[in-house]
Amino acid sequence: MSKHTMTDVPVCTWVAVRDATGRTHMEARWSIATTVATKAA
Numbered sequence: 001m002s003k004h005t006m007t008d009v010p011v012c013t014w015v016a017v018r019d020a021t022g023r024t025h026m027e028a029r030w031s032i033a034t035t036v037a038t039k040a041a
Contacts, residue, residue, distance in 0.1 A: 008032045 011033045018024045 009032070010030050013029050013031070014026050015029055016024050017027045
């Protein structure tokens with residue numbers, strides 16, 4: 001038998017964003033990535 005636990009982990013990614021004047025800059029975007037940890041009983 002094994003136990004499965006779900007853990008929500010925040011992940012930061014950088015994306016290039018262009019503003020109204022045409023300049024590009026980097027912005028950090030945070031999202032929740034779900035990982036599964038398995039433990040043997």
